[in-house]
Amino acid sequence: MIDFDSVSRLYGDRPAVADVSLRVGTGEIAVIVGTSGSGKTTLLRMVNRLVEPSSGRILIGGRDNRTLPAHALRRGIGYAIQGHGLFPHRTVAENIATVPSLLGWDAKRISARVDELLSLFHLDPALFRDRMPHQLSGGQQQRIGVARALAAEPPVLLMDEPFGALDPIIREKAQEDLLAIQKAYGTTIILVTHDMDEALHLGTRIGVMDAGRLVQYDVPHAIVAAPATDFVRSLLGAGDRAFHLLSLSTVEEMIESGEAPGAAIPADMSMRAALSESLWSRREALPVAKDGRVIGRVTRAALERRGAGPQ
Amino acid sequence: MTPAAPVTPARLPTLLLLVCLMAFLAMPEAFSGLFAPLTRNGAAPIYTQAPLLFLTLNHLALVAAGTLAATIAAVGLAIATTRLAGLSFLPLARAVANIGQTFPPVAVLALTVPIFGFGPVPTLVALFLYGLLPIFETTLTGLTELAPEAREAATACGMTETQRLMKVELPLALPLILSGIRLSAVIALATATIGSTVAASTLGEVIISGLLTGNTAFVLQGGLVVAALAILLNEGFMLLEAIAARRAGRPSAKG
Ligand SMILES: Nc1ncnc2c1ncn2[C@@H]1O[C@H](COP(=O)(O)OP(=O)(O)O)[C@@H](O)[C@H]1O
Ligand SMILES: [Mg+2]
Numbered sequence: 001m002i003d004f005d006s007v008s009r010l011y012g013d014r015p016a017v018a019d020v021s022l023r024v025g026t027g028e029i030a031v032i033v034g035t036s037g038s039g040k041t042t043l044l045r046m047v048n049r050l051v052e053p054s055s056g057r058i059l060i061g062g063r064d065n066r067t068l069p070a071h072a073l074r075r076g077i078g079y080a081i082q083g084h085g086l087f088p089h090r091t092v093a094e095n096i097a098t099v100p101s102l103l104g105w106d107a108k109r110i111s112a113r114v115d116e117l118l119s120l121f122h123l124d125p126a127l128f129r130d131r132m133p134h135q136l137s138g139g140q141q142q143r144i145g146v147a148r149a150l151a152a153e154p155p156v157l158l159m160d161e162p163f164g165a166l167d168p169i170i171r172e173k174a175q176e177d178l179l180a181i182q183k184a185y186g187t188t189i190i191l192v193t194h195d196m197d198e199a200l201h202l203g204t205r206i207g208v209m210d211a212g213r214l215v216q217y218d219v220p221h222a223i224v225a226a227p228a229t230d231f232v233r234s235l236l237g238a239g240d241r242a243f244h245l246l247s248l249s250t251v252e253e254m255i256e257s258g259e260a261p262g263a264a265i266p267a268d269m270s271m272r273a274a275l276s277e278s279l280w281s282r283r284e285a286l287p288v289a290k291d292g293r294v295i296g297r298v299t300r301a302a303l304e305r306r307g308a309g310p311q
Numbered sequence: 312m313t314p315a316a317p318v319t320p321a322r323l324p325t326l327l328l329l330v331c332l333m334a335f336l337a338m339p340e341a342f343s344g345l346f347a348p349l350t351r352n353g354a355a356p357i358y359t360q361a362p363l364l365f366l367t368l369n370h371l372a373l374v375a376a377g378t379l380a381a382t383i384a385a386v387g388l389a390i391a392t393t394r395l396a397g398l399s400f401l402p403l404a405r406a407v408a409n410i411g412q413t414f415p416p417v418a419v420l421a422l423t424v425p426i427f428g429f430g431p432v433p434t435l436v437a438l439f440l441y442g443l444l445p446i447f448e449t450t451l452t453g454l455t456e457l458a459p460e461a462r463e464a465a466t467a468c469g470m471t472e473t474q475r476l477m478k479v480e481l482p483l484a485l486p487l488i489l490s491g492i493r494l495s496a497v498i499a500l501a502t503a504t505i506g507s508t509v510a511a512s513t514l515g516e517v518i519i520s521g522l523l524t525g526n527t528a529f530v531l532q533g534g535l536v537v538a539a540l541a542i543l544l545n546e547g548f549m550l551l552e553a554i555a556a557r558r559a560g561r562p563s564a565k566g
Contacts, residue, residue: 050467075469085464088560089482098468132560148468 001026001188002047002156007056009042016042018212019056024205026155029182029189031199033235034209040192043209044158047190048077060156075099078157078187082164084145086133092118092144093129099152117147120184121177139170143177150181159191163198175202196235200224200244208232220248225309242307246272251298254306255288260297264289275303325546332539336364339532346528356528358517367536370513373431373506374499377438381499382492384439385446393454394472401451408447411440416502420509434506434513441502442495449491453484486556493548500541504533 002024009017017039024030032040045051047058049070058065065073086095093114100110115125121143133141142162149157162178163171179202182189193199199206200220207217208231216228224244227233236244251274252267264287265274278286278300285299335342339357346356357363385408392404416437423433454476461483465475481488504515514533521529 048467050463071469071471073469074467079464079467081460081464083460085460085467087461087464087479088458089479089558090560098470102469102474134560 001028001061002030002190003059004043005057005059007043007046007053007058009039009046009051010054015039015212017046017053020214021056022207022214022217024188024190026188027182027186028204029191029202030205030207031203032190032192032207032209033194033196033199035235036194038209039212040194040209041160044160044190044192047156047158048074048079075102075152076154076156078149078152078154080146080149080157080159080162082161084141086141086144086148088133090133091129092131092133092136095133095144096148096151098148099154103152105152113151117151120181121147139166139174142166142174146174146178150185150187153185155188157187157189159189161193162191164193164195178202196237197244197247200248208235221245224248241309243272245309246270246275246303246307249306251288252290254298254302255296256298256302258285258297260285260287262286264294265298266290267295271303271306274298275300275307278303322546325543328539329543332536332543336367336536339363346532349528349531350526354524354526354528358520358529358532360520361512361516363514363517363532363536366512366514366516367540370500370503370537371540373434373503373511373513374438374496377435377499377503378442378492378496380435380439381442381495382446385443385491386450386488388443389447389450389454390476392451404447408444411442412444414440416441416505420505424509429510431506431511433509434503434511437506438499438502442499445494445498446488446491449487449494450484453487454480457483457487483559486552486559486561489548489552489555493545493552496548497541497545500537500544504537
């Protein structure tokens, strides 16, 4: 869906992005992770041509992104940033309606779409449609920013540290919303973050940037199990590798038959949370429930084996 | 959230001032007693060669015309500066606006009278030139420095340059642009008085007549009317700016 083909961007003679090639498949979430100044934002902004590459090219759906005029290209690509960039002089509805209006949708269709998006983000349309951005909390502004980016149902969504300013609880909620929305629309997403936990949680694939170079691009499991460089290893955090690995899967795939004491855990709980629960409640095995019915158990011994690194 | 209260306690003195000014302009003779102590040898306490109301309206019309022309030119210049060739045009534009500001209005009058003759036109030219800089600078600031994230979002949403200007940049800059217009208009109000030296019919006529005949009452009433107009104009624009700031989603902006 999106192909970076040997893309570089120089500022002066310093490369902000150096010879990056990567492919993001349709409906995937590619998360670009790296320290500050590693070139993540520059890489992202070359997709909708807020920055032009010095060399190389970017194909979207097989077409060079320079075939369309920049403004027409951008109407088909959602863009959401940390500061959300809402228009302070426009209501919530007007903000969300920005791209549909530019595309000339009729008023009825726009208004229906605005209400649909507000509901999707758990905001009552009747209550929020006519508010001004300064009348919203930070978390609400952030959701409107993403709603605006999605308004015209773009096949591609770019997000630059979209959850960076949110407190941990709201951030987790926003991440779940994003995953649900991605599932509903099948949007192809490139998301930039400096938070490896966020990358592991959201990414179909993770690209690690270090000083302008893409040093590893792979599925989360492979990143955790086999970091390509010391830099990737340090991003993962030396002490947390087993837990990272466990957090990537749910207990559903390791349910065995048998009895276990106490309250059941849901089948979609991560292995990491299950191990924690097993330790905390002093139970060697936990019953697992799906759709309100106990369907088996997981044992602490099995969870420990799943967290073990390669020999 | 913020109530649209036109009459707050702070605005009460302004309203009083407006009422006094209107009363004075409507029937200046009623105030003869007030100005009589400032006259000598039984001179008239109130200027009557031309009705004060007529002079005031003329004065305001000149200020309005000069400021309007300056607004159109300065806003146009600022927009052109932000569009053309990545601000390389800026030093030139700034120089043009600066010349208008630094050249003394009296000199402008002296230079333009030979071209346009006596009457309101030389004064209009002086007001126009003198009004450019504040409007140019505030517009430029408003267009380039306000809400960088919103301006970038406009581009990222796929607005063309013109759409971004009309839908985002100008609405957000409006309160600042209005403050520039306010400055220019208040300056123009004072500057217009000297227009009467080249036969523009303004309130300066009253002051100059007072100077020539040694009648302090004339000088004072001309000066007071101009001062009152300046305060009222300033307050009126502040009100507009506050409304514009609220529209621009900045309810906390002062005003
Ligand atoms: N417009 C610019 N002009 C000059 N240097 C820039 C510009 N944008 C980014 N850079 C430089 O490029 C490098 C990468 O920046 P950026 O892509 O913003 O990194 P990240 O998003 O990973 O923090 C940094 O060293 C930054 O200083
Ligand atoms: Mg960045």
